[in-house]
Amino acid sequence: GAGVSQSPRYKVAKRGQDVALRCDPISGHVSLFWYQQALGQGPEFLTYFQNEAQLDKSGLPSDRFFAERPEGSVSTLKIQRTQQEDSAVYLCASSLDAGKDGYTFGSGTRLTVV
């Protein structure tokens, strides 16, 4: 497709459940970011990939969060043993050139932990 695609669009998880969020970047885009956005706040950085290499994961809030991009295209953000504070919109962004001319964001996955 022409844009960054994220699925599912909405996810409701029971506390303690594991979830997996998918990001399909624009074809050929080298750089991929994950952000977390709490209600009423700006997006906050989670992790960065360049191709299949995860170059920065300093924003992941705990070891329950794990991201991968094994073939340098599709990326998955996994959250284990979800907690209520994990409720947020998870945004994926990709770029051809490490964001020199801006990133293209997906519409996000809204995760609600009940």
Add this chain to the structure above:
Amino acid sequence: DAKTTQPTSMDCAEGRAANLPCNHSTISGNEYVYWYRQIHSQGPQYIIHGLKNNETNEMASLIITEDRKSSTLILPHATLRDTAVYYCIVRDRLDYGQNFVFGPGTRLSVLP
């Protein structure tokens, strides 16, 4: 932490120019000014970026002061669809992997 400060909210009449200010007094020589906006229930959308010269594209104009400590995003003829949160971000354009640090942004309401 975000390196920019923006007003929390602004109103603009439909059809008029919307001028959104941003202060970035600690900007370094390698850092560009980027603007994104986020319409409700969507991901952020890139608008424009610049270093020191004024920039214009089909969406907006970016005016950066000579000392680069502040800038203004101008939407020349605001429409209701421009209602969104606007984020001003400074980033080293060539620092591959440096993430965009979003602050709370300015909530622009375009009024009919």
